Structure formats: C-alpha cells, structure tokens
Amino acid sequence: MTSTRCERIALDDLTDYAAGELPEAEAAAIEEHLYSCADCGARAAEFDSLVRTIGPAVRSAEVGGFVTDAVLNQFARDGLRVRTFALSPGAFVPCAVWDDDEVMALRLRADFGGATEVTLSQRVAGTEVSRTTGQVDGSHGEIIYATPAAGVRQLPVVEVEVLLIAREGDAERPIASYTLVHGGVLHRSHKARGVS
Amino acid sequence: MPDTHATLAADSDEALARRIAVGVPGSTDAEEAELYRRFAPRVRLYGRRHLRNDSAADDLAQDVLLLTIERLRAGEVRRPEEIGSFILGTSRMMAHSEHRVARRREALAARFIDPVVETAPISVTAFDAPRVVPCLRALAERDRLVVLLTFYADREAPRIAADLGVSPGAVRAIRHRAMARLRDCVLGGARP
Numbered sequence: 001m002t003s004t005r006c007e008r009i010a011l012d013d014l015t016d017y018a019a020g021e022l023p024e025a026e027a028a029a030i031e032e033h034l035y036s037c038a039d040c041g042a043r044a045a046e047f048d049s050l051v052r053t054i055g056p057a058v059r060s061a062e063v064g065g066f067v068t069d070a071v072l073n074q075f076a077r078d079g080l081r082v083r084t085f086a087l088s089p090g091a092f093v094p095c096a097v098w099d100d101d102e103v104m105a106l107r108l109r110a111d112f113g114g115a116t117e118v119t120l121s122q123r124v125a126g127t128e129v130s131r132t133t134g135q136v137d138g139s140h141g142e143i144i145y146a147t148p149a150a151g152v153r154q155l156p157v158v159e160v161e162v163l164l165i166a167r168e169g170d171a172e173r174p175i176a177s178y179t180l181v182h183g184g185v186l187h188r189s190h191k192a193r194g195v196s
Numbered sequence: 197m198p199d200t201h202a203t204l205a206a207d208s209d210e211a212l213a214r215r216i217a218v219g220v221p222g223s224t225d226a227e228e229a230e231l232y233r234r235f236a237p238r239v240r241l242y243g244r245r246h247l248r249n250d251s252a253a254d255d256l257a258q259d260v261l262l263l264t265i266e267r268l269r270a271g272e273v274r275r276p277e278e279i280g281s282f283i284l285g286t287s288r289m290m291a292h293s294e295h296r297v298a299r300r301r302e303a304l305a306a307r308f309i310d311p312v313v314e315t316a317p318i319s320v321t322a323f324d325a326p327r328v329v330p331c332l333r334a335l336a337e338r339d340r341l342v343v344l345l346t347f348y349a350d351r352e353a354p355r356i357a358a359d360l361g362v363s364p365g366a367v368r369a370i371r372h373r374a375m376a377r378l379r380d381c382v383l384g385g386a387r388p
Contacts, residue, residue, distance in 0.1 A: 011379060012372045019346050019371065020245050021353055027245065034238050035280035035287075038209070045237030049323050050379055052240075052250060054347045057328040066337050067344070068359045074349040116361075134337025137361035 006039040014047040061102035064147040066120075066134045072105060072144065083149060087162075089176035095160075096183045101149040108145060108164060110176035112138025115166035118175070120145055123161045133167065155182045204230040213276035216268040232261045235280075239287050246291045248350060256294060260286045323382055331381035339374035346371055 009030055016022050017030050034044050057063060059078050075082050083097050086107040097104055112118070119133040136143045143164075160182060164175040204212065204226055212231050216224045236257040243253025264283050267273050273282050332340055338360070345351040345359070353364040353371075360367070 011376055014241075015371055015375045016368065018241060018244055019353070020248070021368065031242060031284055031287075032281075034241075035235075035284040036278075038234070041234065041238050044241050047379075048237045048241045048244070050328070050375075050382060051244070051347050053323045053325055053328045054332070054343065055250065056325040057332055058344060058348045060325050060329060062329045063332045063340070063344075065333075065340055067341060070349040070351055070355075070359060071341075071344050132337065134341075135360075136337075137359065139361060 006037050008033055008037065009040040009043060011043075011047065014044060018047065018051055061148050061150070064103075065132065065145070066118075066136055067105070067144050067146045069144070071146070075103060081149075082146075085180070087178040089178070092179045093181065094183055095180040096186050097149045097152050098186045099153070104147050104149050104152050106145045106147075106162070106178075107142055108162070108176070108178065109142045110138065110164055111141065112136075112143075112166065112175060115168065115173070115175065117167040118143065119163075119165040119167055119172070121163040121165060123163065124158055129160075152182070158182050209234065209279050210277045213268055213273065213279040216265060217271060217273065217276055219269075221269065228265050231265065231279075235264075235283050236261055239283065242284075242287050243291060247294060252294060256287065256291055260290055263290070327382055328378075331378050334381055335374055335377060339370055339377065342367055342370045343374045343378065 013022075013030060017027055022030070034040050055078075059080065061080060072082060072084075080102045081098070081100055082103045082105050083101045084105045084107060085093060085095060086109065087093065088109050089111075108120075115138060116135055117133065118136050118138065119131060121128050122130045132145070158181075160180045162178045162180060164177070166173040166175050207230075209231070212227045215227045216231065219227070239257040239260045240250075240253045243256035244250060247253055247256065260283060263286055264273075264279075267282075268276070268279075273279065275282070332343070335343065341360070342356060345356045346353075351359070353367040356367045357364045362370075
C-alpha cells in the first residue's frame with residue numbers, strides 16, 4: 001500500500017524556514033503551500049511544537065555542554081543565574097556554587113594550536129568521572145563549557161581535575177589542565193543572616 | 197452519539213469555513229475551535245520566522261484567527277474554499293503591521309527604558325521540556341550547539357558560522373541533521 005500523504009514540505013525545508021534562511025520567494029512558496037495543505041500543515045504544527053520546546057528545555061538548566069557567548073548572553077536575558085569561572089592553564093581555584101545558581105560556566109583558556117576537536121575529561125583522584133568530546137573553535141584561546149549547577153551542588157568537598165585533550169585522528173594531545181576545589185554549596189540565606 | 201471532534205477533524209477546511217459563515221452566533225463553537233487548532237500552529241510558525249519572537253508569534257496566531265472567524269461570521273470571506281489563502285493574507289497583513297509597531301516600540305524602549313527580560317512563551321504544545329531535555333543531551337556537542345544558537349539564541353547561519361569557525365553551508369547541514377535526530381528522539385520517546 002502506498003501513502004497518499006503530501007510530502008512536499010520536508011523537515012529540512014521547515015528547519016530552513018523557521019531559521020529565517022530561505023530567500024523571500026522560497027519562503028513565500030512554502031507559506032502558500034503550508035496554508036493550503038493539511039498534511040504539510042500538520043507537519044508544520046509538530047515542528048512548531050518541537051522548536052518552541054527547545055527554549056523551555058534549555059531554560060530548565062538541565063542541558064550542558066560546549067557553548068558560546070551567544071548562549072550565555074541568552075541565559076542572562078532569560079534571567080538564569082550563571083556562575084562563571086575563567087581559568088588559565090594550571091589554575092587551582094576554589095569553586096563553589098550558590099544554592100540558587102542554575103548553570104556553572106567554565107571559560108577554559110589555553111593554546112589550542114589549531115585543534116578542532118577537544119575532549120574535556122573530569123577526574124577525581126585520578127579516576128575519570130565524565131568525558132565530553134566535541135568540535136570546538138579554540139582560535140580565540142578560549143572555549144566555554146556549561147554544566148547544570150544542580151549536579152555541581154551534589155558534589156562533596158573534592159578536587160576535580162579538568163583536562164583538555166586535543167583529538168587529532170586517533171592521537172590525543174593534552175592541551176591544559178585545571179583544578180577545581182569544590183567547597184560545597186553556598187547558601188545565600190545564610191549570608192544574609194551573617195553566617196559564613 | 198458521534199464524537200464531535202472526530203467528525204470535524206475529517207471535514208475539509210472549506211466545510212468548516214462555510215459552516216461558521218452560515219451558523220448563528222454560538223452554534224459553531226466546535227467548528228471555530230477546530231479551525232483554530234488547524235491553523236494556529238501554521239500562523240505561529242509564520243510569526244516565528246517574520247517576527248523573530250515567540251510571544252509575538254503567539255499573539256499573531258490569536259489575532260489572525262479571531263479576525264478570520266469574525267470575517268467569516270460577518271460574511272466577509274468571499275471564497276470559503278480558499279480559507280487558507282485568506283488566513284495567510286491576514287497573517288501577512290497583521291505581521292507587517294506588528295513589525296512596524298514592534299520597530300517603533302523598540303526604538304522608544306531603546307531611548308526611554310531598560311531592556312526587558314522576555315518571559316517564556318505561553319502556548320499549547322504537544323511536546324514538553326522534560327521530553328526534549330534528554331534528546332538535546334543526546335545530540336553530538338556541535339549539533340546541539342547549532343540547535344541552541346539557532347532556536348534558543350536566535351542566531352543566523354553566518355553568525356553561527358563565524359562563532360564556530362565553519363561555513364554557513366556547514367551550519368545548515370549540521371542543523372538539518374540535528375533537527376532530524378532531535379525530532380526522531382522526541383517522537384521515539386513518545387511511543388509507548
């Protein structure tokens with residue numbers, strides 16, 4: 001049995017359309033069809049629902065990973081509380097989040113030497129506890145890694161070594177390491193009462 | 197007794213429009229709700245593209261559909277068989293007008309008041325954040341970042357390309373792949 005559903009407007013078309021990247025004539029043609037075709041209209045409704053949920057999902061502060069300043073700026077516009085640490089190679093810094101922080105952002109400075117794929121490895125007492133690999137642009141001497149503050153709050157008082165490793169084919173090359181000394185959660189209400 | 201919603205869902209757009217046009221006020225609530233259910237997402241998507249603001253897109257969908265229903269009731273839609281075209285035309289007219297108002301509002305705001313923090317859009321959606329969060333996490337780092345920059349930070353491909361050190365064409369290809377994976381993951385998670 002063959003499907004008779006109209007497939008004229010595909011997901012890629014809707015993605016380009018919603019991203020505002022189609023020439024006017026192409027966008028207008030898509031609009032004409034979407035408003036007259038029930039099948040494609042239903043697909044557009046599903047796509048609209050998906051796109052609209054991305055913002056609330058990100059604002060829930062449960063999604064981390066490599067980000068850019070544009071994402072951090074949008075966090076700020078959305079009123080998310082972001083605790084930022086700017087770290088140079090070899091840094092050994094006390095690190096804590098407040099009880100109402102939502103995101104922790106690490107600005108990791110290093111000489112990336114043209115590396116386009118980087119692994120961020122977090123280790124406690126020499127044991128790797130998390131590993132994130134992604135393509136990054138380190139040409140400005142810095143990458144940004146965001147992580148939900150809720151996860152950081154659950155850490156005990158502990159030293160976490162953050163290793164940046166360049167991946168070049170099958171080979172790995174250490175770029176820099178940083179040490180975060182987690183000192184537990186800071187309570188804003190205690191501070192207000194003068195309790196340190 | 198037939199299920200009104202199921203019956204209406206099988207009707208054409210034209211049939212709904214004609215029934216609203218000839219019905220006495222208050223007798224076509226179900227038809228009006230069905231017309232709204234069908235077209236509001238399309239108008240919202242249109243609004244997202246042209247107004248670049250989810251809240252404004254929500255308002256546009258509401259305004260366009262209310263006006264459409266008013267015009268139908270008043271017998272001012274001459275070709276109910278082309279109700280989709282009528283709604284598109286109304287979307288264009290109202291978005292253009294909203295665009296001008298928004299520009300004037302922004303110019304005034306820039307002069308006289310502090311920037312306002314936008315709130316999350318309030319709209320009826322089929323998906324919710326808890327379902328989308330694990331799917332966003334499951335994307336490859338770069339794929340997720342492109343999705344966030346496009347649909348959260350509202351950046352266009354050339355700026356994303358500059359931020360990531362890749363070409364605009366590569367951004368587009370990454371975005372296609374990422375949205376397909378995100379959709380598959382969210383729909384997959386929806387299945388029992």
